[in-house]
Amino acid sequence: MTSPGETTTEPEDRAVTPATAAPLESDATGPADHTRSARGLSTATAVSFGLRLLGLVVGMATTSVLARYLNPEGYGVFALALTLGTAAAQVADMGTTITVSSRIAREKAAAGRILSTGLVIRTSVALIATVGLLAAAAGGLFGESSPVVSVVAIATPLSAAAILTAGATARFRPEVSSVLALVQGVLWLIAVVVIARTGGDVVLLAWFFVAVVTLQTCVGVAINRRLVPLGRPSFAEAGRIFALSWPLAISSLAVMAYYRLGSVILFHLQGAAEVGYYSAAYKFLDVAQLGPAMLVAPLLPIVATSLTMDAHRRNLIFSLATRTGVVIGVGTAVLLIALAPALVAYLYGEDFGPAVTPLILLAVAFVGVTLGYVGTTICSALGVVRPIAVLTVSVAVVNLAAQFWACARWGATGAAAVAAGTEFVIGVATCLLAARTMTARLPVRQMASVLVAGAATILVLWLVRLPWQVEAVSAAGLFGGAVLLSRAITTADLRRVLSRKAL
Known part of the structure; x- marks a missing residue:
């Protein structure tokens, strides 16, 4: 589960896209905004979603070229380096991005000062994380991935600029993150194609990675100058940010542990090829997070x-x-399970056949991932973060113990099974915490009906074997019809999000 509002150092960005909602009033840091209706929110979110889908297509094309060029073992080596770089960026965030975004939404006049202070904090911690990665790589801690990790680590301080998206999130500007994601996706595709055609090695690919992150960061800084101009950093503001974000920092470390370190454990126990299969399957889970990211983007400031x-x-x-x-969550899981063999074969080739079973298990995990996005965003936006920290630390301890056991016995499949269980626990628990935080009722009946609809759809597709094209259409139709019949989503909901009134 990635933190809402976070841009990682990986070119195929999984950052939460800030979608447009009821904008804020004019203030000293930016142009005036005007209150938007629910219809305006939905339209703007749909446009941003379209841009993100285009970026997703570019990203998957990049992954296909990269995996076929490097083969499972080489892909595993490079994927481990990117995983560690992304983990370092997550640790460096320390909950700063979501704290800054929430504060800007509530304290509009101080937006520039809040954002610049957050940028200084995250840059400082990112530099420390970079030194740690370089030291570990120099000591050969990551085996054959160590030289690649050393290069990728150079891009970690640049990840600090991702906090600029906090201003965009608070000001409901979907085009900022969508454009950045598309730019970096296109640049990374170009880099990978060049390397594949010239026969460059994995270390050269890592240097291209650093170049892409550098260019993407420059574009992001230039765009932000017109959105939320940076002010003077403040020690007092840093104290306020730390006071709110330290539980999120602990939570980020725990999330990094159960979300990223599985690949490291798998690498040491089973080797690079198994990491390649697991990373190939996890890539689908990463790109699928576009859906919940678009959902929670307007949810955070609201x-x-x-x-x-x-x-x-x-x-x-x-x-x-x-x-x-x-x-x-369930709809995406149904499609991934139905199409798992075809997706792996088409994007990665026959050499990646062992990635199918992990992908099916990770599709199940995606239900928990989506619920975790919703629950964590609500609790974090309202500052109820200590229970989240306690939960994630507890789950991380159990997860790591289970990873050592499962990876040793079943390799990538075992790692995926542990991920599925972990995400389910996190998703359910955070939604229960969010319900208590908002003093609202969890719609248990409707949510349960969706889970039943998904399970029934998968059962039908398992009993009736069809060509994958027909299976995809059938899965979408059967699940969509079941959801409508269960009234989990009603016409009243559609009227509400399309009305001319505020949501």
Whole structure:
């Protein structure tokens, strides 16, 4: 589970896209915004989603070229380096991005000062993380991936610029993150194609990676100058950010442990090829996070100001968010399970056949991932982060113990099974915490009906074997029809998000 609002150092970005919602008033740091209706929010989110889908296509094309060029073992070596670089960026964030975004949403006049202070904090920690990665790589801790890790680590401080998306999130500007994701995706595709055609090795590929991250960071800084101009950093502001973000920092370390270190454990126990299979399967889970990312993007600033709403409106927002989340999670899982063999064969080739079973298990994990996005975003936006920290640390300890056991016995399949169990626990627990935080009711009946619809759809597809093209259409039709019949999503919900009134 990635943190909402975070841009990773990996060119195929999985950052949460800030979608447009009710914009803020004019202030000293930026141009005036005007209140948008629910229809405006939905339209802007749809446009941003389209840009993200285009970036997704570019990203998957890049992954296909990269995997076929490097083969499972080489792909595993490079994927491990990117995993470690991304983990370092997550640790460097320390919950700063979501804290800064929530504060900007509530304290508009101080936006520039808050954002610049957050940038200084994250840059400082990113430099420390870089030194740690370089030292570990110099000591040969990552085996044959160590030289690649040394190069990728150079890009870690540049990840600090990802915090600039916090201003975009608070100001409901979807085009910022969408454009950045598309730019970096295209640049990375060009880099990978050049390396594949010239026969460059994996270390040269890592240097191209650093170049792409550098260019993407420059574009992001230039765009942000017109959105939320940076102010003077403040020690007092840093204290306020730390006071709110330290539980999120602990939580980030725990999330990194159960989300990223599985690949490191798998590498040491089973070798690079198994990491290649696992990373190939996990890539689908990464890109699928586009769905929940688009969902929670407008949710963050809305929830950050929800304490002024009446109980009925808070319950409506919470119910719609959780019901939509479970539909996105289960629907995506159904499609991934139905298409797993075809997706792996088409994108990676026959050499990656062992990645099919891990992909099916990770598809199940995606249901928990989506619910975790919703629950964590709501709790973090309202500052209820200590329970999240306790939960993630506890789960991380169990996860790591289970990873050593499962990876040693079943390789990539075992790692995927542990991930599925972990994400389910995190998803359910965070949604329960979010319900208590917003004093709202969890729509258990509707959510359960969606899970039943998904299981029934998979069972039908398993009993009736069809060509993958027909199976994809059948999966979408059967699941969509079951959701409508269960009334998990109703016409009243559609009217609400398309109305000319505020959500």
